[in-house]
Amino acid sequence: MVCAPQWYAERKKFNERNYLPVGMCFAAKSPTYKFKGFSPPFDGQNVRSMSYLNTGSCQFGISAAHLKAQNTFALGAPGCWTWRGDTWEVGLAPDSDKHDLRHLGKQIWQDGNMNTKWENSYYLGYSVASFKFAGQNGIVSSIPRITDESDLTEGEALGPSIVVLTQNSDNNTLKVSLKISPSKVNVDDIRFAFFGYSLATLDTNGDGLEDLVVGAPFYSSSKDSYDQGAIFIYMQIGSEYDPYKMEEEDSAPQRKGSKSFSRFGSCLAAIGDLDGDGYEDLAVGAPFMTVDSDEDAGTGVVYIYMGSEEGLGKDDTRQMIKAEPKLYGFGSSIAQQLPSIEGQGYDLAVGAYGSDTVLVFKSKEVVDVIWNMTFIGKIDFSKDECICEQLLRLCPCIDLEVCLIYHKKNVKYEDNIKLGFNITLSTVNDELFFSNEKTELQEKFEVEEDKRKCKILRVLAKPGIEEIRLFTIMGHVNFSKEEKKSNY
Structure with a gap:
């Protein structure tokens, strides 16, 4: 599947011509099959009635994740409903034009479930990932913006936060099962950090429960720095006898970019168990990091954090990968090669958009x-x-x-x-x-x-x-x- 979130529909109304960035994704069984486009915000709609007030500016497909357990895809559409946003779960049927669809819909913003005022520009769906919470397969979807001036702890402002979405009992819609917000950081520090720019889910401590990593690449820890970036870790705890919940690390964030304009956390990737120790590991991109000198400004790096019984390692134990020869924007995107059998090693592809280059790093046996x-x-x-x-x-x-x-x-x-x-x-x-x-x-x-x-x-x-x-x-x-x- 490949998505074009700025794919637009042309609307003619009252002798005016408008271009609506609805978004479109294209899917096929394999690269040898013909790709077919689909866009739930657009398919079956009357184009003349579409606008930014409904699904006319959804930018569907700006984020996507494969939900392995359900064999479906989560797709974000942050521009729907005057940029409040929406998230779809799509079960693809490549041989048919009919797909299994479910999403939150406009109603979620009107019935008070989100505990927020009727504001615009939350960008729900900016990033999505597969997530298994309390034994139920679901989706995590980010809401990276604050539009209300109230203190976060008072619950008036919705963002920045992450929502856990699961299927409703009717199986045709999604519901919000849990909302996760940063609680151990100063509100002013997180307000413009774009908390939820990137997401990753993995079992960092080997307890069988998926944990959540949230990237905030515009985070700054002091007035003298800017865009250092940080990642926030939320550990899932609970059992059949205790209520499941997400617990934020103490003194969060503990993992940050070391220099201004690093934008550490712009990209997150759960990369499997690289070292074979039984714990899943994480790759974090800092695509504007200056590595050695000012001449290397904007070259970027990727950091590898290893999982352990205590969770992800700290900054003093992380491993750094940098591009040789020098590239720009290295770490802006990270993809892993999916193993064909359980327990195989993982190879990584790292994008350097500033140099129009992708590097592949081959993992080795442990x-x-x-x-x-x-x-x-x-x-x-x-x-x-x-x-x-x-x-x-x-x-x-x-x-x-x-x-x-x-x-x-x-x-x-x-x-x-x-x-x-x-x-x-x-x-x-x-x-x-x-x-x-x-x-x-x-x-x-x-x-x-x-x-x-x-x-x-x-x-x-x-x-x-x-x-x-x-x-x-x-x-x-x-x-x-x-x-x-x-x-x-």
Whole structure:
């Protein structure tokens, strides 16, 4: 599916010609099929009666998300109803012009459900994402603007906030199940931060519940800075015995852009479990970040935050990706390659709109290796049984068994790849050495996944030694494989 939110309908009325930015999306089963356009705000409407007061300026498709559990799409339309906004859930039927549709509709703004005055320009639907709340599959949709001057805590101003949308019992409309607003930040700091410019949902702490990350790229933490950007984390807590709720982090926001005009949080992407530790990770774009010097102004970076039992890591643990060679606007968009099987690794595509370029970053396997060393028997220093070629004589010796087994934690390919492992062993003195008559030895293993393999290595001792009271053998493991050719 691809969307054109500024697709317009031409309206002729009273000898005037107007162009209405309704928005249109196009869908097909695959790129080889013919794309068919659809626009719920426009389809079946009388164009002459359309205007910005209803669905004439919806900009349908300005945001979109695939709802995997329902196999439907969430689509934002922030310009509907005098820019109050709307959100659609669309079940595509590529072989038919009839789609399964449901949305909030104008009524949501008139019946008091949103706890707000009848104001314009909230921009509901500016960003959308799939979200499972309290065991029910739904949608999160952002309302990034404030149009009322009341204090946020008094409930008069609707934005900025995020609403959780679920199906009504009639299955034909959506309802607001929960509203989430920033509560631990100064109102003036968040008023123009565009809270909800971007959204991402992922299980950051491995508890089985999806959490919510909200981008606010125009956030500033002081009067001396501007457009640093920040992200806000809301953890889902609850169970069948306790009411589900979203809990904002203490001292929010804890993750911010480090420089003015970074616009950190302009793009968010849940990128799966990159490092195979069982926790989902997050990519955050800061497309105007100045990396090294003023000459790099506006080049941009992408930050990777790793999930953990405590949730997403903080700024001091994040990893930075920057474009080489230098590009502008890097991190303005991020897309992940969907894995074909559960647990596969993820590759990332990062857009740099200022340079009309997309870079693809290939993820690598994370391998969990278990290995051990065991001496076979005991060394008898009184018996010279093994040949020491450099000494031109026999030496005491003992056999050392080294065993290894590995498991790939984030599989990239379905086929079974043999990996080569180098084990480096070293002793702390020259009394013991290996069959190469050096104190260091590299041994290569070719091992199939989940299959234990062992090798017997010969360890020799200098002649004339009666005993060794203390010695150490240290090992280091690394792996390599033959890289497959990239399709990019």
